[in-house]
Amino acid sequence: MHSSAPATPPAASYRERLSPSLWVLVSAAVCGPMVALVLAPLDSVVGLLAGITVGALVVAGLIALSPVIEVSDGRLRVGRASIELEYLGDIETLTGDDARQARGPGLSPASWHMLRGGIDGVVRVAIEDQDDPVTHWVFSSRTPIRVAAVIGSARAATDFPAHEA
Structure with missing residues (x-):
């Protein structure tokens, strides 16, 4: 039936x-x-x-023991850290000199980061949880544009507002 x-x-x-x-x-x-x-x-x-x-x-x-980036079940997991997609804000994808700036002088002390040497791409995601002292997640990715696209698609599929930059 x-x-x-x-x-x-x-x-x-x-x-x-x-x-x-x-x-x-x-x-x-x-x-x-x-x-x-x-x-x-x-x-x-x-x-x-x-x-x-x-x-x-x-x-x-x-x-x-290498960290894993995963977007599934309404969550973003980077290494051992995890956050629900509803708390994510603007997403920036950075490569080249912009990524170098984000990994070095532009890295805020209020951000959570997981950066790997030898991986050029960086994803910076704003955190919009008022109870969270972390303002951004900054993490390395070999395919930062794809990560941002999947987060955007997952948020759209779960009816979270889109905040992509």
């Missing part, structure tokens, strides 16, 4: 892991050969196996 009730459109969702750059991962993998060299005088096979294991674990740990 089919229902004639309209289906609820799925809310916009987005997920981005801010994993380290390739150079950071390669640098971290150097831990493996160092462990192998330390253990080689005791037993070369054990040293080699321990080196491979340590290198793989360090790289896997860096990737697994």
Whole structure:
């Protein structure tokens, strides 16, 4: 039996892991050969196996512990922080010199930030919760325009007022 009730459109969702750059991962993998060299005088096979294991674990740990940006279920999550979309105000997407300014001299002490080296894009979102001492969220993103678009779409789907800049 089919229902004639309209289906609820799925809310916009987005997920981005801010994993380290390739150079950071390669640098971290150097831990493996160092462990192998330390253990080689005791037993070369054990040293080699321990080196491979340590290198793989360090790289896997860096990737697994990388912060995630997620927009879903009416919330914006950046790393361990989370806020409902209804409290978000104007959204700015910044790249190049504007992003450098936002990450450095333009970073307000009243803002919450999660910035990653090697990622150029920055998203700055105003917080409109009167009980929250934080005025803005400033965070890195490889695709800041897409993050802003998904937040705007999710807010429109849940009937929150749009405040995009």
